[in-house]
Amino acid sequence: MGIEALSLSEQLILTLAALILFTSFLLLAQSRIVSLIHTFAWQGALLFAATVLMASSSGRHHLFISAGLTLGLKVFFIPWQLRRLVVRLDIRREVETVGGASLIMIAAGALTLFSYYVVLPIRELSLLSTRNTIAISLAVILIGMLMIITRRKAVAQVIGFMSMENGLFFAAVVSTYGMPMVVELGVAFDVLVAAILFGIFFFQIRSGIGSLNVDHLNRLTEVDK
Amino acid sequence: MNGWLLAIVQTLVFIGAAPFFSGWVKWSKCKLQNRRGAPPWQPYRDLKKLFGKEIVLPQNASPIFRLAPYIVFSVTAIACSVVPLVAVGLPTSALADVIVLVGLFALGRFFLSLAGMDIGTAFGGMGSSREVTISSLAEPAMLLAVFTLAMSVSSTNLSSVISTLLLRPFQLYPSFIFAAMGLVLVAMAETGRIPVDNPATHLELTMIHEAMILEYCGRHLALMEWSAMLKLMLYAVLLVNLFFPWGVAITLTPAALAFAAIIMIVKLLLLGLALAVAETGLAKMRLFRVPQLLGLAFILSLLGMLSHIILEVR
Numbered sequence: 001m002g003i004e005a006l007s008l009s010e011q012l013i014l015t016l017a018a019l020i021l022f023t024s025f026l027l028l029a030q031s032r033i034v035s036l037i038h039t040f041a042w043q044g045a046l047l048f049a050a051t052v053l054m055a056s057s058s059g060r061h062h063l064f065i066s067a068g069l070t071l072g073l074k075v076f077f078i079p080w081q082l083r084r085l086v087v088r089l090d091i092r093r094e095v096e097t098v099g100g101a102s103l104i105m106i107a108a109g110a111l112t113l114f115s116y117y118v119v120l121p122i123r124e125l126s127l128l129s130t131r132n133t134i135a136i137s138l139a140v141i142l143i144g145m146l147m148i149i150t151r152r153k154a155v156a157q158v159i160g161f162m163s164m165e166n167g168l169f170f171a172a173v174v175s176t177y178g179m180p181m182v183v184e185l186g187v188a189f190d191v192l193v194a195a196i197l198f199g200i201f202f203f204q205i206r207s208g209i210g211s212l213n214v215d216h217l218n219r220l221t222e223v224d225k
Numbered sequence: 226m227n228g229w230l231l232a233i234v235q236t237l238v239f240i241g242a243a244p245f246f247s248g249w250v251k252w253s254k255c256k257l258q259n260r261r262g263a264p265p266w267q268p269y270r271d272l273k274k275l276f277g278k279e280i281v282l283p284q285n286a287s288p289i290f291r292l293a294p295y296i297v298f299s300v301t302a303i304a305c306s307v308v309p310l311v312a313v314g315l316p317t318s319a320l321a322d323v324i325v326l327v328g329l330f331a332l333g334r335f336f337l338s339l340a341g342m343d344i345g346t347a348f349g350g351m352g353s354s355r356e357v358t359i360s361s362l363a364e365p366a367m368l369l370a371v372f373t374l375a376m377s378v379s380s381t382n383l384s385s386v387i388s389t390l391l392l393r394p395f396q397l398y399p400s401f402i403f404a405a406m407g408l409v410l411v412a413m414a415e416t417g418r419i420p421v422d423n424p425a426t427h428l429e430l431t432m433i434h435e436a437m438i439l440e441y442c443g444r445h446l447a448l449m450e451w452s453a454m455l456k457l458m459l460y461a462v463l464l465v466n467l468f469f470p471w472g473v474a475i476t477l478t479p480a481a482l483a484f485a486a487i488i489m490i491v492k493l494l495l496l497g498l499a500l501a502v503a504e505t506g507l508a509k510m511r512l513f514r515v516p517q518l519l520g521l522a523f524i525l526s527l528l529g530m531l532s533h534i535i536l537e538v539r
């Protein structure tokens with residue numbers, strides 16, 4: 001049974017899944033902070049479209065609430081908030097050189113392949129026709145983690161963290177028609193609170209070490225010399 | 226017998242239409258930039274003028290320099306006979322699959338860069354080294370993109386790829402989107418279009434293709450230019466026929482062929498227009514950023530392959 005057996009909306013969900021993975025790769029390669037935030041917003045928009053399609057094709061109407069939350073929080077509010085922070089911190093024009101960019105991309109490709117093999121037994125547990133995308137969501141999570149590891153600047157790391165959350169949310173939507181509503185609301189507000197707290201942390205880190213490059217944290221000493 | 230005749234006619238049409246296609250791109254680019262622009266059939270006049278000129282050879286040119294234009298042109302012409310233009314299932318396309326096509330491109334490029342280095346000028350060597358650098362990065366991406374297609378339809382033969390896609394009901398293949406994007410980037414790099422190379426200038430800092438053929442004149446130059454146009458048309462036909470195969474004739478009846486020809490002309494004109502819009506909007510890249518662009522092409526093709534394995538097979 002291949003892709004031919006699926007309906008058009010399910011094929012569209014698979015395509016959106018592939019595009020979400022692509023935005024993850026783009027996040028990894030993007031060196032300008034403002035375009036990083038825009039790519040993150042696009043990932044949220046694709047997630048929103050996938051959730052809406054899932055909701056309408058399966059008839060589970062509580063997914064529309066999740067989709068609305070995604071649209072409000074991940075497409076508009078968090079990018080807007082991050083952008084405002086970037087403007088206030090005056091790092092809009094800053095370019096972060098990603099060291100060994102092609103090596104990191106190959107690592108991301110390897111992670112995608114790895115997650116495919118990891119979820120092979122897991123996806124047998126799901127009966128949904130879109131269960132193939134579980135591998136994609138695991139790959140999005142792992143690539144978000146790779147982004148946190150490879151980036152130096154705090155803003156990029158926060159975006160990596162947020163895209164990990166996108167991957168988790170996508171996994172929940174495509175494998176089990178979403179989490180229970182209580183969990184979903186809780187996670188959504190956690191992310192919201194995290195976004196605001198990160199903003200405060202940015203200012204704290206910068207006033208503490210004079211830059212958003214977290215590598216400088218290694219050089220903290222207790223006594224002023 | 227009928228099939229062979231049709232294959233030869235198709236190849237000749239291909240070779241004959243290539244200058245018009247590149248003229249059409251130039252003309253629509255001029256219109257977009259508010260210039261008057263030479264008519265789309267200007268490349269024919271240029272070729273005619275070049276064929277009429279006498280040949281001046283550099284003093285230290287070896288026979289390779291003289292043979293290269295003929296080899297490059299004939300290799301590209303053979304490649305044209307392999308790619309289905311309006312009909313599939315022709316005998317010539319059964320002779321070679323897409324890996325042979327990539328090999329033919331590589332053979333032509335080999336002689337092109339040899340000719341660039343042959344006379345020993347600084348520009349020729351520089352152009353050759355740049356060409357080889359770019360194509361060595363573009364080729365894996367192209368092969369991966371093509372393998373993605375081949376995995377979906379279980380064949381590497383272009384003709385059977387297209388006919389299989391035509392006979393299937395419409396499906397949305399995620400992998401095809403990525404393969405198409407990857408192939409577009411490869412095509413831009415391989416045919417020397419704007420983000421990689423600018424075909425309209427002879428600026429010595431950036432030129433790639435022009436640097437290699439700088440010492441040619443007359444008939445040789447005409448053949449070199451013509452094969453560059455053929456290559457542009459080849460990639461255009463590959464893109465429209467592999468990813469938008471609707472309209473290509475499966476049966477060899479006159480009505481089907483005429484319909485296919487009209488659809489083909491419309492598709493190519495639209496693609497030329499899109500190319501002109503892209504070239505007007507984009508700026509040329511620094512040479513040292515081209516590997517990044519081709520890295521993106523490779524990643525796109527790789528993603529196409531991965532999404533085929535992950536999403537489409539179960």
